[in-house]
Amino acid sequence: MYTVGYIGLGIMGKSIARNILKAGFPIVVHNRSRASVNELVSDGAAEAFSPAEVASRSDIIFTNLPDSPDVEKVVLGPDGILEGAHEGQVFVDNSTIKPAVARDLAVKLSGKGVEALDAPVSGGDIGARDATLTIMVGGPTSALEKVMPAFEAMGKTITHVGESGAGQVAKAANQIMVAAQMIAMGELLVLAQKTGVDPAKVVEAIKGGAAQCWTLDVKPQRLFSGNRQPGFKAYMQAKDLNIVLDTAREYGVPLPATAENAQLYNAMLQMGMAELDNSAIIGVIESLAGIKLKIAKQI
Amino acid sequence: MYTVGYIGLGIMGKSIARNILKAGFPIVVHNRSRASVNELVSDGAAEAFSPAEVASRSDIIFTNLPDSPDVEKVVLGPDGILEGAHEGQVFVDNSTIKPAVARDLAVKLSGKGVEALDAPVSGGDIGARDATLTIMVGGPTSALEKVMPAFEAMGKTITHVGESGAGQVAKAANQIMVAAQMIAMGELLVLAQKTGVDPAKVVEAIKGGAAQCWTLDVKPQRLFSGNRQPGFKAYMQAKDLNIVLDTAREYGVPLPATAENAQLYNAMLQMGMAELDNSAIIGVIESLAGIKLKIAKQI
Numbered sequence: 001m002y003t004v005g006y007i008g009l010g011i012m013g014k015s016i017a018r019n020i021l022k023a024g025f026p027i028v029v030h031n032r033s034r035a036s037v038n039e040l041v042s043d044g045a046a047e048a049f050s051p052a053e054v055a056s057r058s059d060i061i062f063t064n065l066p067d068s069p070d071v072e073k074v075v076l077g078p079d080g081i082l083e084g085a086h087e088g089q090v091f092v093d094n095s096t097i098k099p100a101v102a103r104d105l106a107v108k109l110s111g112k113g114v115e116a117l118d119a120p121v122s123g124g125d126i127g128a129r130d131a132t133l134t135i136m137v138g139g140p141t142s143a144l145e146k147v148m149p150a151f152e153a154m155g156k157t158i159t160h161v162g163e164s165g166a167g168q169v170a171k172a173a174n175q176i177m178v179a180a181q182m183i184a185m186g187e188l189l190v191l192a193q194k195t196g197v198d199p200a201k202v203v204e205a206i207k208g209g210a211a212q213c214w215t216l217d218v219k220p221q222r223l224f225s226g227n228r229q230p231g232f233k234a235y236m237q238a239k240d241l242n243i244v245l246d247t248a249r250e251y252g253v254p255l256p257a258t259a260e261n262a263q264l265y266n267a268m269l270q271m272g273m274a275e276l277d278n279s280a281i282i283g284v285i286e287s288l289a290g291i292k293l294k295i296a297k298q299i
Numbered sequence: 300m301y302t303v304g305y306i307g308l309g310i311m312g313k314s315i316a317r318n319i320l321k322a323g324f325p326i327v328v329h330n331r332s333r334a335s336v337n338e339l340v341s342d343g344a345a346e347a348f349s350p351a352e353v354a355s356r357s358d359i360i361f362t363n364l365p366d367s368p369d370v371e372k373v374v375l376g377p378d379g380i381l382e383g384a385h386e387g388q389v390f391v392d393n394s395t396i397k398p399a400v401a402r403d404l405a406v407k408l409s410g411k412g413v414e415a416l417d418a419p420v421s422g423g424d425i426g427a428r429d430a431t432l433t434i435m436v437g438g439p440t441s442a443l444e445k446v447m448p449a450f451e452a453m454g455k456t457i458t459h460v461g462e463s464g465a466g467q468v469a470k471a472a473n474q475i476m477v478a479a480q481m482i483a484m485g486e487l488l489v490l491a492q493k494t495g496v497d498p499a500k501v502v503e504a505i506k507g508g509a510a511q512c513w514t515l516d517v518k519p520q521r522l523f524s525g526n527r528q529p530g531f532k533a534y535m536q537a538k539d540l541n542i543v544l545d546t547a548r549e550y551g552v553p554l555p556a557t558a559e560n561a562q563l564y565n566a567m568l569q570m571g572m573a574e575l576d577n578s579a580i581i582g583v584i585e586s587l588a589g590i591k592l593k594i595a596k597q598i
Contacts, residue, residue, distance in 0.1 A: 099494060122508035134508030138496075159504035162496045169496040170504040173487035177480070177510035183556045184479035188472035191543075194550045195398060197437075197461050197468040205458035205469040209421035209433030210531075211476035213512035232509075244490075251493045254587040257482045260559040288553040 001025060004150055005058030007051050007074060007081075008095070009036035011230075012121065013064035015128035016094065016154045020062075021045055023153035030054045051075070055084030060147055061091050067239055068097040075105050087113030090143045092150075096120045096236075098243050099138075099165035099172070100250065106139065106164040115143035116164060120171035121155065122178075124232050132156040136174070138166035172247055175240040178278070179261040181215035182237075186282030189223065190289050200224055200296060219279040226295040231277035238265040238274075300324060303449055304357030306350055306373060306380075307394070308335035310529075311420065312363035314427035315393065315453045319361075320344055322452035327356045350374070354383030359446055360390050366538055367396040374404050386412030389442045391449075395419045395535075397542050398437075398464035398471070399549065405438065405463040414442035415463060419470035420454065421477075423531050431455040435473070437465035471546055474539040477577070478560040480514035481536075485581030488522065489588050499523055499595060518578040525594040530576035537564040537573075 001024065006017040009031040017040055021027045028046045030053070031037045041047050048054040051074045055061050061081055065071050071093055075081045081091065091109050093102065093116070106116035117139035127133040133155035137144055144160055151158045161170045192199040200220070207216045222228070241262040248255045268274070268284050276283070286292055300323065305316040308330040316339055320326045327345045329352070330336045340346050347353040350373045354360050360380055364370050370392055374380045380390065390408050392401065392415070405415035416438035426432040432454035436443055443459055450457045460469045491498040499519070506515045521527070540561040547554045567573070567583050575582070585591055 122505065122510070124509065127508075134505065136504040157504075157507040159500065161500045161504050165494075166496045166500070167504075169491055169494050170501045173491055173501045174505040174508060174510045176487045176490070177483045177505065177512070177515070180479040180483035180556070181476070181510075181512065184476045187552075187554045187557055188475045191475070191547055191550070191552045191554065192468055192472055194552050195464075195468050195546065197465045201458065201460045201465070202469045202472045205435040205456075205460050205466075206421065206433065206473040206476065208456040209426075209473060210423065210513050211421070211473045211480075213476070213480065213514075214509050215512075216476070247494065248490055251490070252588065253486075253490045253493050253584075255486045255490065255584075256563060256587070257479070257556070257559055258486055260556055264555060285552075285554075288555070289551065 002059035003028065003057065005048070005054035005061040007031070007054055007062065008064035009040065010064065011125050012128045013094070014039065015125070016064065017045065018043060019131045019154045020150055025150060028054050028057045050079035051081045052079045052084035055081040055089070059089060060150060061089060062094055064094040066095070068101040071095050071097050071105065072101060076108065082108065082112060085109065085112045085114045089114045090146050091116045092119050092147055093117070094119055094121055096171050096240050096243065097168060099168040099247055102138065102168045103165040115140055117143050117147060118165060118167040120167055122171065122174050135159070136161050136167040136170035138162055138168060139164050172244045175237070175244055176255070176258050178215070179237060179241055179265065180257065181213050182278050182281050183261050183264055185215055185219060185279065186285040189220070189282060189293060190285045190291065193293060194289060194291055199293065222277070223279060223282060223293060224296040228276045228280035228283070230275070231279070233274070234265060234268050234276050234278050234280060235274040237278040238262070238269055241265055301358035302327065302356065304347070304353035304360040306330070306353055306361065307363035308339065309363065310424050311427045312393070313339065314424065315363065316344065317342060318430045318453045319449050324449060327353050329353045349378035350380045351378045351383035354380045354388070355385070358388060359449060360388060361393055363393040365394070367400040370394050370396050370404065371400060375407065381407065381411060384408065384411045384413045388413045389445050390415045391418050391446055392416070393418055393420055395470050395539050395542065396467060398467040398546055401437065401467045402464040414439055416442050416446060417464060417466040418450070419466055421470065421473050434458070435460050435466040435469035437461055437467060438463050471543045474536070474543055475554070475557050477514070478536060478540055478564065479556065480512050481577050481580050482560050482563055484514055484518060484578065485584040488519070488581060488592055489584045489590065492592060493588060493590055498592065521576070522578060522581060522592060523595040527575045527579035527582070529574070530578065532573070533564060533567050533575050533577050533579060534573040536577040537561070537568055540564055
């Protein structure tokens with residue numbers, strides 16, 4: 001059984017690392033802030049004091065960080081993974097970053113004999129905790145075969161999308177659809193209420209038909225109960241849409257609807273809602289329409 | 300068992316009328332063009348030569364017509380339903396029209412002692428044929444109780460959304476979400492292909508996660524096989540979005556994302572794709588990006 005390294009113990013990373021640990025893998029963790037390191041250590045993880053140290057002590061090194069520059073720094077920077085890496089290792093990035101950066105890192109790691117997988121996830125804090133994540137994988141099959149037991153400890157749907165960067169392209173595609181659904185939900189709930197129709201009844205009426213989606217299955221109850229806490233933070237959704245639009249521009253793909261949706265998330269951040277759930281985008285539509293969604297009595 | 304009248308035997312109406320007939324209700328049908336009338340008559344339906352005649356011979360009168368002015372004409376116009384209507388009848392409109400028009404017709408019919416339900420449907424030609432439609436109902440409970448056996452013969456999910464017009468508000472909400480999903484699907488498939496990643500693999504990777512929706516479950520296979528035939532025609536989707544935006548303006552609700560989506564459907568019509576499926580909106584994104592989605596080999 002190989003030793004796993006895990007760098008980046010945020011909401012997602014901490015749950016994923018814990019599930020890998022529970023599956024029986026020896027694990028070495030590292031994180032900028034100490035609180036979650038201590039939690040994992042008390043569960044049985046070993047601690048490392050730099051990404052380089054994690055790399056030197058692991059067979060498979062995971063990262064789970066906010067954005068492209070963070071992953072670049074942890075891999076390529078001083079005391080970074082590349083410094084501690086050795087031939088035969090596999091690097092796996094669970095972050096959501098630009099496909100072009102994922103490919104660039106894969107090339108640089110291959111210079112040290114390290115294979116790389118981009119493996120962003122979807123399914124939120126609940127999916128991370130319950131090990132039901134969707135994992136979108138780009139990179140060589142040989143590396144995926146090695147990492148598969150760890151993936152199976154953290155997720156349910158594991159898809160090999162293609163070569164290096166393809167996992168990040170799938171995640172970008174995922175975020176195009178998620179943002180569209182979140183904003184459509186906000187628009188339709190506000191419209192229903194302002195026409196005098198019960199938004200909860202509208203959701204009940206449409207959620208089984210052609211409009212059916214995970215968003216309508218899961219998020220309206222939270223909004224009706226007045227809960228706009230994350231879940232998945234709005235500023236991360238906005239960041240992911242910027243990755244989508246940067247990638248689309250790079251490849252020459254105009255995305256008129258996603259561009260509009262990105263603007264609405266940008267507005268959400270400016271309006272002081274950056275730390276709320278991505279479904280709280282309804283707050284932007286509420287402001288535009290001059291109303292607030294009614295909070296239903298708890299059932 | 301009451302006699303049902305059905306006016307408007309298009310793709311949807313013909314299948315619905317047939318299912319009502321199959322459930323054992325005597326049925327009187329009327330349609331502008333004769334071909335589908337003849338089909339229904341050979342199945343056992345009676346024929347009427349005007350909406351007024353249908354009304355005079357039925358206990359419950361259904362309409363299923365393209366747009367608000369069509370329904371207004373068939374109800375209020377010469378030889379219309381109102382002329383043949385009698386007290387105790389129920390009028391049921393399966394069309395997708397403006398909520399304000401639905402409410403206005405309900406008021407006018409109530410003057411003759413006729414109760415009205417707006418009951419637009421979702422689920423497409425397949426749902427109509429298989430009697431699995433989602434039916435969104437607005438209007439009085441007493442009328443819904445009378446009509447329920449006929450609804451159960453044509454649909455699966457029947458929701459009483461609220462008072463008159465509320466069914467049309469739910470359908471407008473449904474179309475906000477459906478249009479958002481269709482366009483997001485088009486954008487993500489084109490982006491995937493142009494970055495060199497297999498769009499089918501991307502769909503496989505994301506369809507089980509937070510992006511999950513009926514659209515991604517059902518439509519990509521059609522697009523990958525080169526099939527852009529309806530299904531649900533693009534000009535009907537565009538018409539429904541105009542209903543959404545008219546209603547939103549009337550009630551003072553800015554809908555920035557739906558407005559953008561409506562513009563893309565308007566472009567689709569101008570580009571000669573009005574008769575294609577609503578999922579063929581990808582054609583607009585293809586044009587913008589200068590590529591065509593690859594057609595996969597039949598599996």
